[in-house]
Amino acid sequence: MAVGKEIRNQIKSVKNTQKITRAMEMVAASKMRKAQDRMTASRPYAEKIRNVISHLAHAHPEYQHTYMQARDVKRVGYIIVSSDRGLCGGLNSNLFRSVVRELAQWSKKGIGIDLCTIGTKSTGYFSRLGSKVVANATQLGDAPQIEDLIGSVKVMLDLFESGDIDCLYVVYNKFVNTMTQVPTVDQLVPIEKSDDKELEHHWDYIYEPEAKDVLTELLTRYIESLVYQASVENVACEQAARMVAMKSASDNAGGMIDDLQLAYNKARQAAITQELSEIVSGAAAV
Amino acid sequence: MASTMIVDIVSAEAQIYQGTAKMLFAPAVMGEVGIMPQHTPLLTKIKPGEVRVITEDDQEEYFYVSGGMLEVLPSGVTVLADTAQRAHDLSEAAAEEAKERAEKALADHKDDVDYAAAEVQLAEAVAQVEAIRKIKKRLGKG
Numbered sequence: 001m002a003v004g005k006e007i008r009n010q011i012k013s014v015k016n017t018q019k020i021t022r023a024m025e026m027v028a029a030s031k032m033r034k035a036q037d038r039m040t041a042s043r044p045y046a047e048k049i050r051n052v053i054s055h056l057a058h059a060h061p062e063y064q065h066t067y068m069q070a071r072d073v074k075r076v077g078y079i080i081v082s083s084d085r086g087l088c089g090g091l092n093s094n095l096f097r098s099v100v101r102e103l104a105q106w107s108k109k110g111i112g113i114d115l116c117t118i119g120t121k122s123t124g125y126f127s128r129l130g131s132k133v134v135a136n137a138t139q140l141g142d143a144p145q146i147e148d149l150i151g152s153v154k155v156m157l158d159l160f161e162s163g164d165i166d167c168l169y170v171v172y173n174k175f176v177n178t179m180t181q182v183p184t185v186d187q188l189v190p191i192e193k194s195d196d197k198e199l200e201h202h203w204d205y206i207y208e209p210e211a212k213d214v215l216t217e218l219l220t221r222y223i224e225s226l227v228y229q230a231s232v233e234n235v236a237c238e239q240a241a242r243m244v245a246m247k248s249a250s251d252n253a254g255g256m257i258d259d260l261q262l263a264y265n266k267a268r269q270a271a272i273t274q275e276l277s278e279i280v281s282g283a284a285a286v
Numbered sequence: 287m288a289s290t291m292i293v294d295i296v297s298a299e300a301q302i303y304q305g306t307a308k309m310l311f312a313p314a315v316m317g318e319v320g321i322m323p324q325h326t327p328l329l330t331k332i333k334p335g336e337v338r339v340i341t342e343d344d345q346e347e348y349f350y351v352s353g354g355m356l357e358v359l360p361s362g363v364t365v366l367a368d369t370a371q372r373a374h375d376l377s378e379a380a381a382e383e384a385k386e387r388a389e390k391a392l393a394d395h396k397d398d399v400d401y402a403a404a405e406v407q408l409a410e411a412v413a414q415v416e417a418i419r420k421i422k423k424r425l426g427k428g
Contacts, residue, residue, distance in 0.1 A: 041300040048296055048364050052329070052357050146298045205357075208316045208330035217331060218355060221366065225298045 007264040011257055018253035024087070025246035031142055032178070032239035038143065038232050039175065046229060049222045053191075056215060059204040063211065066161055067219045070190045075112040077134075077156050077165040078103070079188070081172035081231050082122035083238040084139060089245035091173060091181060091238060092121045098183040099171050103131070114165055116152050118231055134159070142239075144231045146224060153224050160189050172230035173237035179244065181237040186230070188223050290342055291323040292362035295349055302349060302367065303339070310363050311338040312356050313413075321358050328358040334413040336420065337365055346424075350417045352410050 057068070080099055082092050103113055116135040117123040123136050135155035140148050159165045167187065174184040207214050293310055295303040310321045313335030321328075332354050339347040351367040 038299070042298060044294070044301045045296045045298045045366065048294065048357075048366060052355075052364070052366075056329075203327055205327045205329040208314060208328070214329050214331065214355070218366075221298070221355070221368075228298050 004264045004267045007260055007267065011260045011264065014253050014256050014260065018250055018257070021246045021249040021253060025243055025250060028239045028243035028246060032236055032243060035142065035232065035236035035239055036175070039229070039236055042225065042229050042232055046222065046225045049218060049225065053215075053218060053222060056205070056211075056218070060211065063215075065212075065215050065219060067157075067189045067223075068191050071163075071166045073111060073166045075114065075165045076106055077114045077116065077159060077168040079116045079118065079152070079156060079168070079170040079227060079230075080122045080126065081170065081227075081234045082117070082119035082125075083234065084120045084141075085238075086121065087245065088238050088242040091241040092125075094181075095171065095173055095183045096122070096125055098185070100129075102171075102185060114156075114159060116156050118149070118152065118227075119234075140231060140235075142235055144228065144235065146228045149227050149231065150224055153227050154220075157189070157220065157223065170227055170230050172234045173241075175233050175236045175240065178240045181241060186226070188226060191219065191222075289323060291321075291325075291360075293339055293365075294362065295337065295339075295351075295365040295367060297354075297367040303347065305339070306342045307339045307363075308342065308344070309340040311336075312365065313337075313351075314356060319356075321363055324360050325358050325363075327360070328356070330356050332356050332365070334410040336413075336417040337367075348417065348421055350414060352413075 078099065080095075082095060086092070106113055113132065115126055115131050115133045117126055117133055118137045118140070120138045123133065123138055127133055135152040137148055137152045156165070156168055160168055168189045169185050170188050171183065171185050173181040176182055205211075290306045290308055291310075293303065293305055293307040294301075308322070312319055312321070313333045314330045315333055316330070319328075319330070332351060334352045335350075337349045337351050339349070341347060349365075349367070351365065354365060354367040357364040357366070
């Protein structure tokens with residue numbers, strides 16, 4: 001029957017789209033679980049290092065590392081962690097909006113900004129915006145490796161050490177649960193000292209080689225691990241956001257199919273009625 | 287006096303090992319160290335190599351680490367590994383290959399940066415091969 005050919009085609013194409021979005025939803029769900037596992041797996045490392053650092057800080061209260069000294073802020077650095085791919089709802093745009101708001105505040109005070117972008121999306125966005133991007137890392141995939149991040153983190157830390165920037169932040173999406181991801185800004189350096197009174201003690205480590213070297217290495221690793229954690233968390237957020245976005249896309253496709261089906265049925269019914277009345281009136285005429 | 291200590295081996299990406307041990311050997315920068323319970327607090331860098339743990343029930347566990355930090359407290363030891371994986375996961379062929387690649391890069395070095403990077407790579411590969419060989423030998427005996 002020639003009736004509703006266009007509608008039938010449309011239904012078919014919407015159904016195909018729905019199949020794709022449903023598949024993406026399921027893929028995102030399983031990837032999200034893996035990303036969450038990685039998130040929890042990376043936590044012990046950062047915790048251990050934090051313990052060692054606070055031990056150290058208490059054993060040597062007189063010794064202040066550069067990374068622990070607060071300075072007057074004349075220029076700031078941001079590490080912005082975003083996803084590599086789109087189709088994940090408003091995840092990246094929410095993040096960028098909060099970053100842009102922060103950056104605007106800094107520039108109102110006349111403070112310059114250096115950016116390090118992680119992920120294709122932020123690289124594209126901030127270079128279009130004309131910000132000063134000094135380092136970037138893209139194509140980290142679903143399981144970011146710490147090796148891929150070390151380079152860009154080092155660029156930022158070197159800037160801090162040479163006094164080009166006085167404060168370094170990391171921006172990423174914090175994973176609250178599947179439905180909620182919160183754009184978060186954390187300060188990396190100068191490291192805020194914890195006031196843990198329980199840790200007061202009267203012993204000190206033996207250092208091999210020197211305390212200063214060991215501390216530098218520790219702090220660098222600590223910061224790297226924080227950035228790593230941020231990017232792993234962001235991957236979990238990306239997958240969660242994609243899962244939700246694809247779920248609503250599948251639901252919308254379902255609604256659309258229902259509407260189209262109704263329109264198609266109506267058209268078919270109308271065609272049959274018309275044909276019938278034509279036959280009846282034809283017969284009556286004979 | 288406690289005769290065991292808690293050993294934690296963690297890398298940035300995962301927790302590798304946690305358990306109680308009688309002794310731990312690690313390749314510190316100033317030379318190989320053996321740590322027993324009640325050791326005085328020590329903080330040191332470690333080189334690429336093998337970390338050996340003798341567990342409570344006299345089992346030996348091996349881990350390959352490509353550098354990192356070692357924190358020793360009287361109650362336990364924490365290894366903050368750069369990348370640590372279970373030693374038997376390493377394939378000797380891959381390590382040899384990495385070594386060859388590094389050696390090749392070392393042979394036609396263009397500038398100092400490449401040279402330094404290659405040297406590190408070579409040291410890591412040699413340590414990996416060494417660790418695997420040792421483990422194989424022990425497994426062969428036992």
